[in-house]
Amino acid sequence: MANGEALAKRLCASCHSFNQGGRTGVGPNLYGIVGAPHGHVEGFNYSxxxxxxxxxxxxxxxxxxLHKPSTYAPGTRMAFAGISNTQQRADVIAYLKSISPNAPAP
Ligand code: HEC
Structure with missing residues (x-):
């Protein structure tokens, strides 16, 4: 988890905030993302x-x-290559779960 948080801060924080009610940047705030609908931030200009x-x-x-945004959602506006390392992806997702009160059990 600590590792996932550090990774998220390093890889994602230039575009995303993680705190509840956090600001919208280049990307939408990610608080509560696990279990939330795609395009979960009201008013954000999603692709x-x-x-x-x-x-x-x-x-x-x-x-x-997170493995490859452009493969999962061709045409996405998230300009991020992806995380090829499986353990690092798992760590980042565990961190996202930790900030998602409504996340389903894994
Ligand atoms: C260069 C800026 C940038 C970086 C870096 C970035 N993102 Fe994004 N992200 C975006 C944008 C822009 C969108 C909206 C994409 C769209 O509408 O196609 C997005 C969308 C998302 C969504 C979907 C949100 C929703 O409401 O459906 C998730 C989840 C996400 N990003 C996670 C991450 C994670 C985790 C990282 C780091 C590993 C990351 N992003 C790195 C810009 C970025």
Whole structure:
């Protein structure tokens, strides 16, 4: 978890905030993202690629997304290459779960 938090701060914080009610930057705030619908921040200008996805973000989808955003959601505006290391992805997702009160059990 500590590792995932450090990774998220390093890799994602330039575009995303993680605190409850945190600011919208280049990307949407990520508080509560696990179990939340795709495009969960009201008023954020999401791409059609994300808006077109149905259902809540689950662990499998976050894993695919963070592995390679452009493969999971072709046309996404998230300009991030992805995390190829499986352990690092798991750590970041564990961190996202820790800031998601409504996350389902893994
Ligand atoms: C260069 C800026 C940038 C970086 C770096 C970045 N993101 Fe994003 N992220 C975005 C943008 C922009 C979107 C909206 C994408 C869209 O609408 O296609 C987004 C969307 C998301 C979403 C979907 C949110 C929702 O409400 O559905 C998640 C989850 C996410 N990012 C996680 C991450 C994580 C975790 C990292 C770090 C490993 C990361 N992002 C790194 C810019 C970024």
């Amino acid at each position: 059609a690629a994300i808006k077109g996805k149905q259902g809540p973000w689950n662990y499998e989808e976050l894993n695919e997304w």
